[in-house]
Amino acid sequence: MSSATHIPPTDAATSLHAAQAARARQVRRTRLFLLAPALGIIGIFGLFPLSIALVYSLLEPGTYGGVEWVFSFDAYVQFLFERDIFDDTLAFNSAYLQIFGRSFGLAITTMIGTLMLGFPVAYFIAARPPEQRNFWLFAITLPFWTNLLIRTYSMLLIVRDEGFVNLMLMKIGIISEPLEMLYTDGAVLAGLIYSYLPFMILPIYASLEKFDFSLLEAGHDLYASRTQVFRHIIVPITRPGIIAGCVLVLIPALGAYITPELLGGGKKLMIGNLIALQFGSGRNWPFGAAAALILMAVVLIALLVSLRAGAPKEGGHG
Amino acid sequence: MIDVKHVTKRFGEGQTAVTALGDISLAIPEGSFFTLLGPSGCGKTTLLRLIAGFELPTEGEIALDGDSIGHLAPNNRPVNTVFQSYALFPHMSVARNVGFGLEMLKRPKAEIEATIHEMLELVQLGEFASRRVDQLSGGQQQRVALARALAPRPKVLLLDEPLSALDLKLRKGMQSELKRLQNETGITFVFVTHDQGEALAMSDQIAVMSAGAVRQVGTPEEIYTAPQSRFVADFIGDTNIVNATLLGFDGDKAKIRFGEGTPLTVQTASTSLTPGAVHVALRPETIDVVDEGSDRALLRGAVVDSTYFGAGSQMLVRLDDGVDVHVQVATSRAIGARVGLECDTSMLHVLED
Ligand SMILES: Nc1ncnc2c1ncn2[C@@H]1O[C@H](COP(=O)(O)OP(=O)(O)OP(=O)(O)O)[C@@H](O)[C@H]1O
Numbered sequence: 060m061s062s063a064t065h066i067p068p069t070d071a072a073t074s075l076h077a078a079q080a081a082r083a084r085q086v087r088r089t090r091l092f093l094l095a096p097a098l099g100i101i102g103i104f105g106l107f108p109l110s111i112a113l114v115y116s117l118l119e120p121g122t123y124g125g126v127e128w129v130f131s132f133d134a135y136v137q138f139l140f141e142r143d144i145f146d147d148t149l150a151f152n153s154a155y156l157q158i159f160g161r162s163f164g165l166a167i168t169t170m171i172g173t174l175m176l177g178f179p180v181a182y183f184i185a186a187r188p189p190e191q192r193n194f195w196l197f198a199i200t201l202p203f204w205t206n207l208l209i210r211t212y213s214m215l216l217i218v219r220d221e222g223f224v225n226l227m228l229m230k231i232g233i234i235s236e237p238l239e240m241l242y243t244d245g246a247v248l249a250g251l252i253y254s255y256l257p258f259m260i261l262p263i264y265a266s267l268e269k270f271d272f273s274l275l276e277a278g279h280d281l282y283a284s285r286t287q288v289f290r291h292i293i294v295p296i297t298r299p300g301i302i303a304g305c306v307l308v309l310i311p312a313l314g315a316y317i318t319p320e321l322l323g324g325g326k327k328l329m330i331g332n333l334i335a336l337q338f339g340s341g342r343n344w345p346f347g348a349a350a351a352l353i354l355m356a357v358v359l360i361a362l363l364v365s366l367r368a369g370a371p372k373e374g375g376h377g
Numbered sequence: 378m379i380d381v382k383h384v385t386k387r388f389g390e391g392q393t394a395v396t397a398l399g400d401i402s403l404a405i406p407e408g409s410f411f412t413l414l415g416p417s418g419c420g421k422t423t424l425l426r427l428i429a430g431f432e433l434p435t436e437g438e439i440a441l442d443g444d445s446i447g448h449l450a451p452n453n454r455p456v457n458t459v460f461q462s463y464a465l466f467p468h469m470s471v472a473r474n475v476g477f478g479l480e481m482l483k484r485p486k487a488e489i490e491a492t493i494h495e496m497l498e499l500v501q502l503g504e505f506a507s508r509r510v511d512q513l514s515g516g517q518q519q520r521v522a523l524a525r526a527l528a529p530r531p532k533v534l535l536l537d538e539p540l541s542a543l544d545l546k547l548r549k550g551m552q553s554e555l556k557r558l559q560n561e562t563g564i565t566f567v568f569v570t571h572d573q574g575e576a577l578a579m580s581d582q583i584a585v586m587s588a589g590a591v592r593q594v595g596t597p598e599e600i601y602t603a604p605q606s607r608f609v610a611d612f613i614g615d616t617n618i619v620n621a622t623l624l625g626f627d628g629d630k631a632k633i634r635f636g637e638g639t640p641l642t643v644q645t646a647s648t649s650l651t652p653g654a655v656h657v658a659l660r661p662e663t664i665d666v667v668d669e670g671s672d673r674a675l676l677r678g679a680v681v682d683s684t685y686f687g688a689g690s691q692m693l694v695r696l697d698d699g700v701d702v703h704v705q706v707a708t709s710r711a712i713g714a715r716v717g718l719e720c721d722t723s724m725l726h727v728l729e730d
Pocket residue numbers: 388389395396397415416417418419420421422423424571
């Protein structure tokens with residue numbers, strides 16, 4: 060019967076429709092309600108201070124710290140140029156760029172170092188029987204239980220001239236004079252790698268935990284050598300974990316403060332120390348704020364570029 | 378030709394060691410569809426993994442076309458596997474999965490493309506080439522696994538219960554598809570299953586295994602009609618196993634009798650059995666139901682159950698010594714009725730234990 064398809068919507072049908080719409084509204088409201096606290100915290104403690112930093116970076120420094128409410132672009136100019144005290148001309152100054160350069164160098168080396176050291180560890184844990192994995196994860200996170208400051212101090216005691224390493228080496232007779240290890244880039248790098256290793260291991264472990272190890276056998280079965288299995292199967296599948304680990308290490312390592320302060324002895328400045336210095340004895344808040352914002356901009360751009368490059372390609376052949 | 382020579386595989390050491398395979402020997406003919414059949418845990422997967430090279434035998438060796446392959450890593454053996462869990466690469470398209478083996482063998486790109494195309498046509502997945510594998514149904518994934526393992530044209534294809542996850546209809550379809558593929562390619566298939574119907578329908582030869590040992594090797598017909606042991610008879614189809622007394626041998630035949638009945642001359646799995654109590658296999662379809670008093674009756678008992686299945690009925694008869702026997706009949710008798718069972722004595726078969 061063709062007339063059956065032309066039944067007008069009944070009252071029951073319209074009220075059902077209305078009820079459905081009301082339900083959808085409520086779901087949306089609940090979602091917003093649950094998100095509100097996190098959004099509030101990010102707003103108050105994230106965006107708000109960031110705005111202050113932006114405003115401060117565009118003001119003049121006060122004589123005893125703080126800011127003068129006079130608009131000025133000087134903080135950004137100072138980053139690249141030195142203003143002559145007498146004739147006010149600008150001369151290119153690479154000192155701050157060098158600090159940025161060294162910071163990036165150290166942070167990227169830290170990232171590579173933690174990746175090389177962390178991947179095998181994460182793989183090892185993921186390959187353990189499930190009941191043993193928690194023990195190893197516990198062992199990895201154990202250092203977090205102690206304050207970073209204390210851990211860095213103990214590293215200082217180990218690598219200083221009269222420290223454990225030098226005493227041991229001299230006792231064995233490999234060296235007669237203590238090696239100067241403290242206050243070098245090497246000491247800072249070692250400290251950074253040590254501090255950030257867990258941030259590399261954990262995300263890689265998380266992506267390996269779901270890894271189906273029978274894929275390795277499938278790879279070998281299809282004539283792939285060990286290296287080829289690693290390149291064509293393990294790395295692509297764990298790529299999200301590798302990227303997450305790299306981001307989690309690179310960004311905090313760039314802004315590291317305690318490690319370069321203690322192990323670099325303030326001689327080997329990193330961006331974090333430079334910024335801290337401006338708000339402390341440097342008494343140049345606008346410059347500190349500007350340096351912080353420049354760092355953030357560079358990191359954001361680098362991140363966007365690398366994420367785009369690292370995004371999994373759509374699965375077409377060839 | 379795969380030669381499995383006195384292979385033993387033990388997992389673990391000392392007290393906790395598990396013997397998965399105990400001194401087994403098999404000759405798998407080239408180009409045949411060879412099935413390993415046996416209950417769960419009997420060592421089928423272990424044997425496949427030894428042939429593929431994922432495990433090494435504790436003792437013994439495996440040879441392919443006369444040469445031992447013990448020293449070859451899995452990636453150097455001309456053997457491919459269709460894994461029970463498929464193990465498809467989730468980050469690759471269907472086409473790249475299928476081409477992976479050839480890619481690793483560094484074949485020319487054009488050849489790889491052509492083979493991918495050919496293989497996907499073969500498993501009827503042509504239009505799915507650029508899909509991600511996680512966007513496929515279970516049956517489709519299984520066919521991708523098959524195409525991936527076939528693409529490098531291995532000498533031997535190992536299939537570990539590849540149909541177990543499929544529904545009955547798809548399974549029947551895949552059974553004939555596999556059989557067709559094997560015929561067309563001439564590749565030696567070593568197929569694992571614990572479904573005896575599947576084994577009988579597809580195989581050129583079947584090896585029935587239990588507890589790490591090979592119990593019998595033969596064509597489906599030999600395995601079905603002439604099981605050697607109680608285990609094989611039990612495992613293949615719904616054979617009845619009844620008690621009899623072995624009186625002696627007459628050439629390669631055995632002389633037996635049921636209860637106090639007349640002596641019969643029947644086939645036997647072995648002529649080295651000791652006279653006395655033995656078990657005899659009796660196929661349901663070879664049995665006729667007669668009156669209890671009939672002198673053609675070899676066995677006697679009472680009907681305890683009867684199931685109608687359309688083309689006839691399946692009756693369960695409890696013999697006087699308590700053994701249950703399945704019988705297929707055109708018209709069933711009332712439950713409780715006393716009946717006699719007659720059968721073609723040439724179809725009787727004395728079993729080893
Ligand atoms: N890696 C291993 N370590 C210890 N024991 C194992 C290992 N692999 C298999 N086994 C044991 O070896 C025996 C045979 O296992 P196998 O996997 O070969 O059985 P299967 O015939 O394939 O069974 P199923 O039909 O259930 O797949 C089992 O008892 C099993 O517990």
